[in-house]
Amino acid sequence: LKEYFAEGEENKWKRHTRVFEAIHKGLEQLGFQDVIKREWQAGLVVCVRYPDDKNWNFNKILDYCFERGFTIYPGKISDMDTFRLCALGAIDQKDIEDFFVVLEEALRYYEVAVPVRYE
16 A cells, blocks of 8 residues: 555556556557457456467466566456456556567567467
């Protein structure tokens, strides 16, 4: 609560909005698709479709990112495999930009096409 009151509600919401927008910018640059239309999203968690690539392996990407200080979360909607990125916590736009550098490195390391593809 100390952090919340120190930052203030308005500033906190602005930061979450910056982070949410940075997440979408990074996803677009790498070719990823949202599961839920952006205008319907709350701005806190982004659910992303797995790409259609024989080399895509979520657990390998997860481990690569985690070893470099970033966490991504698995998810599933019906029979669709997804992963989730969160705009919450003590993070800001630069953290998200740094994450997408690592995510792109992971994709290239595991020979996943960049931009990612969907059939």
